[in-house]
Amino acid sequence: MQLRVPVSDGDVWAEDCPGDNPPAVLLHPGWGDSDIWKPVMQRLRRRVRTIRYDVRGYGRSPSPSVPFTQLGDLRAVLDHLAVPPAVVVGHSGGGGTAISLALAEPSRVRALVLLAPGLADYPWPEEDPYFVQFAALLSAGDREGIMRLGLQTWAPAGHHPDVEAQVSSATTAFFAEGDLLRPDPPALNRLEHIDVPSVVVTAELDHPMVTACAHTIATRITGCQEIAAAGSDHMLPLRVPDLIAGLILQHKP
Template sequence: MEMRVPVGRGELWAEHLAGPGVPVVLLHPGVGDSRVWDPVMPRLEGRHRVVRYDVRGYGRSAPPTGEFSLLDDLVSVLDQLGLEQVVLVGSSMGGDTALGLALQDPARVRSLVLLAPGVSGFPWPEEPEIEAEYDVLANKRDIDGLVQFGLRLWAAAGADEAAVAQLEAAAPAWLEQEKYMRKDQPVYDRLGELQLPSVVMVGDKDRPILAAVAGAAAARIPGCEFIWIPGADHLPSLRSPDLVAETILRMAI
């Protein structure tokens, strides 16, 4: 069932599938919208209550018109749907939001499945050439150029129709979010506080620095499982939906 969920001074598009199991909430990456979960959804349907939504400015959610926080919006979605405890599945940007809630309100998160998670506070190396290229494209509002930039960085497994569609959905949001998105508290130095079942997954074709971030996060989270995804890049739910869905179902028992 599709719905509109009020959050702060805006609203988000969301989809809610009924099911008997523990609620599973899917958080999309910054390089795509909630359609990145399309190959995974049928594998979860009927087994669990499943929720996915588009972050402000992505997919079917309206662009932001004022300051907002990804973590605050996640809490609003859970509150509106009456979800008291959930399995959080976060990809890239969504992974950082999932970690933020697990640290802020541990009782609300039953387990974590993190796909190439963003990890705020990680000591990221400077990448001046990449940053300069992005700035030029963003200043020109060159959406086609940003899509090609994104495919080169995050779609090493192939520029197929699904990957291109995700980058085409994401690039306009990059330009709109910068003005309004309030950064949530960094999580990297607090990962050792987590006490819940967790798994980190990353593709063996993802950028080495992103694989390093994922590995460092897994090493800091007590008892965290680490899984390499053969042949996957920064879009593992598109590249390996069976393995991703199997892992979610295992963590949602």
Template sequence: MTTDSRERSDTNPTRADGVIAPGGGLLWAERAGAGSPVVLLHGAGMDSRLWDAVLPELVRHHDVIRYDARGLGRSTAPREPFSDVDDLRAVLDHFGLHRAALVGLSMGGETALDFTLAHPGRVTALALVGASVSGHDWPESPELSAYAAARRARDTAALADLELSVWAALGRRAPGGELIGTMVAANAERRVVSEQHCVLSTGRDAEPHLGEIRVPTLVVHGVHDHPEIAVIAERLVADIPAARGETVPDADHYLPLRTPERLTELLLSHLP
């Protein structure tokens, strides 16, 4: 039975759940707030704590769900191939939501795009933050080559160091730096296992099909993010018919922790 989140009380307490993942295992999820439904999706090597600084204000206006992707944070590790798109569908179904807005960072943005193309009737709006997109041809670079080598070697210490140097360019002294370091260290080994089992369930890359997306779309990236993220953001704005772009100063890839006030302002003005 589908639940309309608008019927939820403003006093509804935070609810943490274990969502049964397709094929087995549990996805840790949390729901709070009231209003139109919004699902927050974090990036690779992170977990749902990415949204800690955005959540308090967002739940004052929306029914918000955040969850740890398969094998990351408090979710159980995969033992067989899985799809982030199928996991997102399981989260929506678990909470009785037929439709929701999706806010995704990096890998979470990629999942949001893939899900929207696979299930267009279930998405009311998109907010893509420092998003990647399936099918994008990343140019070769020394840092990304080192990243790939660390993955192949399952060198989790090197992977964590590269995550911070490549994607958290503003460093530990910038806002959110301590939590970013904690998340990266906690998830370095877990992400290697998770990424080895992750598959693209839709059977097609999103980049050639961006013109099929028909929901209002906000594309946000930080000035200090990896340069290719800006390239992807430009492509998303150009190819998605109902998209608009915003560039945020003083932010790298971890934008929700670097500049939470600005991101919250942008989200609240965009989400239905």
């Protein structure tokens, strides 16, 4: 079922697919939209209820018109669809949103599956060449340059059409989102308070600073499992959907 979920001064596109077992809520990365989950959802079809949505400005969701937070919109989706405690699967920046929910409302989270996760309050190295190039390209409005940088940085394992479509969608979203996204509450120094089964998946070919952040998260969440996806880059749902579906299915009642 595809629908529009009301959020503050707008709505977001969402899809709720029926299935058994605890539901899985899929949170897409900054470099992609909710279509990145299609290979994983194909493997979960009818076996797990899956919920996905496009963040404001991404995919089929309208651009934001007022300041908003990722956590606030996730809560709106969960409330609108009356989602019981779920396996929350977050990729990259979506992993940060999943962590924010686990800290703010732990009763809503049955387990965390975090794919190359990032946190806004992690001490990212601002001098990293990626950040320097991205800021310059965004300021210049150079969409083709951002596309090239995205593919080079996040998809070194190969640029097949599904990967290119995700990077293209994200490039459009960066301009649609503007400066209206507000950060969720700081989480880095509260990770030890997470008390649900958790796993972090890192990618062998990912940008080193992302892997360092993911490793820090895995180390600080008590009992968190860490898995390395050999041969994969940052686009994990497209590269290792069998692995991800298997991790979700581990949480059957």
